[in-house]
Every structure is written in C-alpha cells, then in structure tokens.
Amino acid sequence: MDLLRSHLHKVRIPEPTNRIHKDECCISFDTPRSEWGLYVDMNSFLGFGREHVEWNFEKTGNPVYLHIVQRRKPEPDEADRPLKKPTLLAIGVEGGFGDQEPEYDETFEITILPDFISLPFPSVDLPEKVRLAVDKVILTESADRKQQLAAWVADKKKLSAYAMDLKQIDNGVIVPSTGWKCSKCDKTENLWLNLTDGMILCGRKLWDGSGGNNHAIEHYEQTKYPLAVKLGTITADLEAADVFSYPEDDSVEDPLLAQHLSHFGIDFSSLQKRELDCNTNYDWNRIQESGKDAELLFGPGYTGLANLGNSCYMASIMQVMFSTHPFVSRYFEKQSLKAAFATAPADPTLDLNMQMTKLGHGLLSGKCSAPMKEGQEGIRPRMFKSVIAANHPEFSSMRQQDALDFFLHLIDRVEQANPGSHELNPCSGFKFIIEERVQCPSGKVSYNKRSDYILSLSIPLHEATNKEQLEAFNQKKAAMDLDGKEVSNEEIVRPRVPLEACLASFSGPEEIPDFYSTALNSKTTATKTAGFNTFPDYLVLHMRKFVMEAGWVPKKLDVYIDVPDTIDISHMRSKGVQPGEELLPEGVSVDHKAEPAPPVASEDIVSQLASMGFDYLHCQKAAINTSNTGVEEAMNWLLSHMDDPDINDPISNDSRASEQAVDEASVQTLISFGFPEDVAIKALKASGGNIEKATDWIFSHPEASSSASADSSTSNVNADDTYIPDGSGRYKLMAFVSHMGTSTHCGHYVAHVLKDGRWAIFNDSKVAASVDLPKDMGYLYFFQRISN
Numbered sequence: 001m002d003l004l005r006s007h008l009h010k011v012r013i014p015e016p017t018n019r020i021h022k023d024e025c026c027i028s029f030d031t032p033r034s035e036w037g038l039y040v041d042m043n044s045f046l047g048f049g050r051e052h053v054e055w056n057f058e059k060t061g062n063p064v065y066l067h068i069v070q071r072r073k074p075e076p077d078e079a080d081r082p083l084k085k086p087t088l089l090a091i092g093v094e095g096g097f098g099d100q101e102p103e104y105d106e107t108f109e110i111t112i113l114p115d116f117i118s119l120p121f122p123s124v125d126l127p128e129k130v131r132l133a134v135d136k137v138i139l140t141e142s143a144d145r146k147q148q149l150a151a152w153v154a155d156k157k158k159l160s161a162y163a164m165d166l167k168q169i170d171n172g173v174i175v176p177s178t179g180w181k182c183s184k185c186d187k188t189e190n191l192w193l194n195l196t197d198g199m200i201l202c203g204r205k206l207w208d209g210s211g212g213n214n215h216a217i218e219h220y221e222q223t224k225y226p227l228a229v230k231l232g233t234i235t236a237d238l239e240a241a242d243v244f245s246y247p248e249d250d251s252v253e254d255p256l257l258a259q260h261l262s263h264f265g266i267d268f269s270s271l272q273k274r275e276l277d278c279n280t281n282y283d284w285n286r287i288q289e290s291g292k293d294a295e296l297l298f299g300p301g302y303t304g305l306a307n308l309g310n311s312c313y314m315a316s317i318m319q320v321m322f323s324t325h326p327f328v329s330r331y332f333e334k335q336s337l338k339a340a341f342a343t344a345p346a347d348p349t350l351d352l353n354m355q356m357t358k359l360g361h362g363l364l365s366g367k368c369s370a371p372m373k374e375g376q377e378g379i380r381p382r383m384f385k386s387v388i389a390a391n392h393p394e395f396s397s398m399r400q401q402d403a404l405d406f407f408l409h410l411i412d413r414v415e416q417a418n419p420g421s422h423e424l425n426p427c428s429g430f431k432f433i434i435e436e437r438v439q440c441p442s443g444k445v446s447y448n449k450r451s452d453y454i455l456s457l458s459i460p461l462h463e464a465t466n467k468e469q470l471e472a473f474n475q476k477k478a479a480m481d482l483d484g485k486e487v488s489n490e491e492i493v494r495p496r497v498p499l500e501a502c503l504a505s506f507s508g509p510e511e512i513p514d515f516y517s518t519a520l521n522s523k524t525t526a527t528k529t530a531g532f533n534t535f536p537d538y539l540v541l542h543m544r545k546f547v548m549e550a551g552w553v554p555k556k557l558d559v560y561i562d563v564p565d566t567i568d569i570s571h572m573r574s575k576g577v578q579p580g581e582e583l584l585p586e587g588v589s590v591d592h593k594a595e596p597a598p599p600v601a602s603e604d605i606v607s608q609l610a611s612m613g614f615d616y617l618h619c620q621k622a623a624i625n626t627s628n629t630g631v632e633e634a635m636n637w638l639l640s641h642m643d644d645p646d647i648n649d650p651i652s653n654d655s656r657a658s659e660q661a662v663d664e665a666s667v668q669t670l671i672s673f674g675f676p677e678d679v680a681i682k683a684l685k686a687s688g689g690n691i692e693k694a695t696d697w698i699f700s701h702p703e704a705s706s707s708a709s710a711d712s713s714t715s716n717v718n719a720d721d722t723y724i725p726d727g728s729g730r731y732k733l734m735a736f737v738s739h740m741g742t743s744t745h746c747g748h749y750v751a752h753v754l755k756d757g758r759w760a761i762f763n764d765s766k767v768a769a770s771v772d773l774p775k776d777m778g779y780l781y782f783f784q785r786i787s788n
Helices: 002-006 053-060 128-139 143-154 215-223 257-262 268-281 284-288 312-321 325-333 337-343 352-364 382-388 403-417 467-482 499-507 603-610 616-625 631-640 664-672 677-686 691-700 702-706 719-723
Strands: 038-041 064-072 104-112 117-121 191-194 200-202 227-230 243-245 250-253 432-439 445-452 455-457 496-498 510-517 522-532 538-543 546-549 553-556 560-562 566-568 730-740 748-755 758-763 766-769 778-785
Touching: 002 104, 038 053, 053 337, 064 128, 104 128, 143 382, 191 215, 200 215, 215 603, 227 257, 284 730, 284 748, 312 352, 312 382, 312 403, 312 730, 312 748, 312 758, 325 352, 337 352, 352 382, 352 403, 382 403, 403 778, 455 499, 496 499, 499 522, 499 538, 499 560, 499 566, 603 616, 603 631, 616 631, 664 677, 677 691
Parallel strands: 455 538, 496 560
Antiparallel strands: 038 064, 064 104, 104 117, 191 200, 191 227, 227 243, 243 250, 432 445, 432 522, 510 522, 538 778, 546 553, 566 730, 730 748, 730 778, 748 758, 758 766
16 A cells, blocks of 8 residues: 555546546457456556556556456356347447347456556555546546447438428439539539539539539539538438538438439439349358358467448458558568557557557467357457548448448558658558550650559450350340249359450550640540559459449449459550650640639638628638638738738739748748648648647648548659569469448458468458358459569
8 A cells, every 4th residue: 555655646537538448458459358357557548458568667657557357247048138228329339239248247456567566446445546546447438438439429410401491493404323524624523413403513622632623612602502412422321322511511411312312313212223133133142151161260360350330341451451461561570569569659549550560460460369159259450440540531430431442541541650661661562653645636645654552443244254144144034024033043144254354444445535635736535545654562453343324323233253363464564655656745734634713712701701891802812812711711811911012903813822922931830840841831821821820720620631642542653652663464363352232331341361372251250261262253352463
C-alpha cells in the first residue's frame, strides 16, 4: 500500500473525453480472456497483454495498472439457456442481434510494475483516488464498444423534411442508364440527379481541384430544388442510395425515392426483379466451397479474421496483402512489435504503422491460430479498422463495401504513412505506369503516361469459348420459361471468356469522340491504344463484372473467366514514340479538358453579406476568393481587403482564389506547424491571410487535408514514380478475391491464396485447404512476377 501511495501522482481519474481501452491490447490481440488477462494503464488507459505491459512501463514509467481477467462460466445445456433479447439495432456487438456469446466471470487486481506486485480490488484499504479511478474505468464504456455503437448509429439517416412534399416538374426528362455527363460541363463522375427537374450535374469541387465543378449545388442555389441522388448508388436496396438534401446539408432518407425515380423513367420494380434473378443464378456454394470436406488449416500465415459486421471486404484484401513479400517484410520480418511501439505516438491505437504491424504479427506469427472445436476463432482487427477507416464515411460504417475501393484506399493510406521513403513503402511493388497513345485523323500522335495500381478489364462476352453450349442452353431455357419451369443451378451454362481476351480488350484500339486535335484545330474522333511502360512486381487485375442495363437494371455478369496459372504480357509493353511519327502540336492537352468556367460567387453567401451593408461587388469578390467556403470565411476576407486598391475593379475570369497571392512567410509558418503547403495556402486565402484564423480554419475543415491528394488510381506520373519497379512481363497467379451477391455493396467476399505450394481459402475466420478451386469466378486477381 505504501508503494501504491508513492505512485498516486501517476494515477488519473478518467474524464468523459478519455478513451479507455479495456477490451484488447493495443500491441497484440491479447484480451481479458487471454491466459494472463489484460493490464490497463491507470494513467493513459491503454490496455496491454502480459508480454507487452513491461514495454509500456519502460517507455512511459507508468507503474500502476488495473489487471482484468475474464474466465468462461460453465455453460448450461442449450435447451436450458435463455436467449438474450436484443437491446440494440446492431449485429455482432453486445446487446445486438446474434449476441449469444458465453458468459464470463470477471476479476480485478491492482498491479504495480516492475515487480508485478498485486493488490486486491475491491478493497477499502486502497487509497480513495485509486478506488474512484478504477470504478470509473470499470463502469465506463470502452473505446471499442463506443466506436461499434457509433458506427451502427451513424448508418441511420434522418428522414428529409422535403421528401414527402417534393414537387417534381413534368418536363418529360427520362434519365438514361449509362452515358451520364454533367449538363453544364464535361464531368462524367461524381454526378447527381436533381429529383425535382431531372438535371444531371456534377458535385462539389475539392480543394485540390478534383471532384466536380459545384454545378449541382449552384443549381440548388439558383432554383432551391432541395433533393438530389448520386448516380451510381441506385440499386434495388434504395435505402443505400446516396440522397443529399441541400437545405439540410446532409445525407438523408427519402421514403418516396422509388416514386421520385419513376418520374424520370427509373423503374424500381425492375431493379427488384433483377436482384432476385441474380440471387438465384449465382453460385455462392462454389465460391465458398461449401459442403466440401476440407482440411482446416492453422499456424503461421493461416490465421482467420473474424467478421466485425460486413467486414469481409477488408478481411479478404488483408489476407492477400499479408501473403505478399513487401507487406510481410515491412510489417513482420523487419518490424518487431516492440520497435513499432517504441516509435508510435502516445496513443498507438491511432497509429497506422503500429496497427499494421500488430495485424501482420497477428496473422503471421501463428499465436492467434489455435485449433478449436469448429475451426478457429480468428482475430478481431477492430483497432486496425478504426485507423484505416478514420474519417472515411463508408469504410468507417458497418455497411458492406467494394473490395477494390478498399484496396486502393489501403494503398493510399499506407503511402501517406510512408512519405518519401520508398524503402519503407510496401505498396511500391504494386505500382506501374501506363502509356497511352492517341492518334487523330491527321496521322499525328500524342503520348500520355499515368501511374496506377490496378488494371481494370472489361469482359468481352462475344469472345466466349463455349458459344455453342450457350446457344443450346438459351434455347432450352426459353422453352422451359414458356412451360413455367425453372432451370436448376446445375443446368445453367455460363459464358467462358479467356483472360487473354480481357487483356486484349485493354490494349486494343478505342475510339475517343469529341477529341480536340491541335493539328486540325477542331474536335474529331481519335483512336487510343494503351500499353505498359513498366511492369509491376505484383499485378492486380480487376474484372468489370458489374454493368447497368437499359431501364436502370443493374446486372452482375454471370460469367466464368478462364485464368491460367501463369501469364506472359511482355507483348503489352508500350514502345514510346516511333521513328517517323509526328507529335501533335502542343497547346491543348490530349484530354482536352474544358476551359475553366468564369468564377461564380455563391448567391447565398453574397446575399447574406450584402444584407449586412457591404457593397455587392465586394461581397462577390469575397465569396469567389474564399472558394464559396462560407459566410464567415468570406467576411474575414472582406474585412482584410477593404482597402485593396483593386477592390472596386470588375471581376475577371482570372479572379479566382487559386491565383490569389498569399504571404510566403505566412505559408512557411503554417508549414512549420506541420500542415501541407497546399492546405496552408487554401487556409490563408479563406481567412484573409490571418495565420491564427487560418489555423482555426484548417482544424474546422479536416476535409481539406484529406482531399489534398488525388485518387491514386488516376494520378499522373510524378517525382515519386522514379522508384516504380520494372522487369519481366511473366507472372504467376498467387491469389484472388471472389464476390458473391448482386452488388459490390452487398453479399460476401472470400479470398483464395497460394501458400506453401497449395491453395487455401480464407473465409473470414475459417481457413482451410481448397478442394475445388473456383479460380474462374474471381473479382480481383493478384499475380506475382516470375523472377528470371
């Protein structure tokens, strides 16, 4: 007790804002249910396993810990065990649906390091500060549970106040299922359909210039038509559609969305029918190898990942990534847990390097892969998901996501965590450069290079190798449909398309309409071909299985891809400018981006400022020079520039915030605070050059930092690309991820990985030897270069 009293200054009573990690070690996957229980630091409230708590003592000097041990209670007979009534609208969390876990007895002790001296708890002999602190830790919800509940609650959208009485204009607009383009510019992505007049317009412009051109929100400001739905999110599950309310400034629920969509020719009943058809036609059992007497696998490299609630997309990708040499080397072989913890910040639960290392050691050490009655329990990568999904609206939710999107997001986050260090960046081996050649009717050509991490391939169904069998099956099915009979799953014949045909469709010629030729000084139709400028160490192929048919009916191509064990794509290497070729004159870029539109001030911001007595022209300039960020930012700019000599000059096309001069010394000051240069410049522009206000602006606009880097899958070649690997174009198949379901945002993902000379299936926590390899049903294929 005297020793404990001497350390009271190291004991803290938790505040409401403190995050308490009492469910799992922040360095390993030890929990209170592990052999030695869990030790909670009574100063930082971080949890540690027995092996790692001494590391924390060495690093922080914190000696007082709450030792939590949970032991399973003897189970009554299943018939005598009462079922728990769900108290939460959630799955896989305590109190939610499916929460029929065994019950545990819980014991507590106070432990003092370094000698692991134990004191009983509860005890009236303990100092009052210790009793209060421990009681607070025990009674407070853990950080893990708070995050789980928040993720489920966050998925619940509020009902829009504008949905029930939404007026729709009868203007005869019918929205096509494909070929969308913004009505006011050439944008073909991030498009929104206004549910009042059917206008298709681009979304908000991001701080780095990517995204849209703000045409959708400008349309609202002009018309006050309140609701829009994002094109590409409309499926049979209309609740998952992304509906945005401009006056409410939030994503909302539109209970009449089916009715609102039908006004523009989008038939919800067709969406539902196709959903049901696909569910019956796709073979879930084959991908999961259900019903096969498979050998369960355990040990290093064969550790399962428990499903956290629609997290199979993440599990399948991480199992593949930690089967590649770069990730194994970076986060396991060359990175010990102790070294990662030593270099981690004060809260290692928020450090990507620490949590990647923790996950790598959990999957590859074999410590978490012990046989149980029914396979293995698998590890629960909650801390990893929390870090990798931080500030991402989709991956931080409990909804199913696209495994391809997560792969690209993972690459982006890992690269951000290893800036300027290609030796530490395990993603370098996945990067390659594509060279595109465009030839216009003049015979002149242009070349463009871009870096990428995936090769997305269309599936040419007309190249199927079993056309005769397909024709016979279609005739049989038509006859059975007339008789009211259904074709059994065993009778279904699917197209078989060789992977070579998919690769050929990528490198083959493609027409580019409306291409602006600097040789002809006019728009024309050009021809584009593409090839590899470099070959990566690991080649990732994405099969485009999801298409939209006429009538807005989403369709997943029910097709087999014949994938060989090895491929040679050496013939797909680009050759660059050839002798005798004449390049297009410089001028307009090969993509012929539309000329930037004149700057437009937000009428809402201008009217609010003008109502305060400011000059209307000045208000317009303030809105433009702060990128229409908001009234407060525009007012700050206006107050700082009232005496500018050109304040009364007319607005020109060059009067935009991106070209507004800022004080270089102020920029350098913000950079010294750790902010990126581009974010610092934007903040200074939005706050009239005031450093203090600029700092506040950055913290109140976290999206500015997150959007500062463009999407890696479409980035142009830059200085970092000098470290892109290159070599032979011969590859062997080492893994593939398969998808079951009608959409990438529903269903289930499974990974198959070639390990130790045999194929293994990773189906969440189940790991087994593959018996009937569904190699022809993959969604993402991972190839490894064959070394010479």
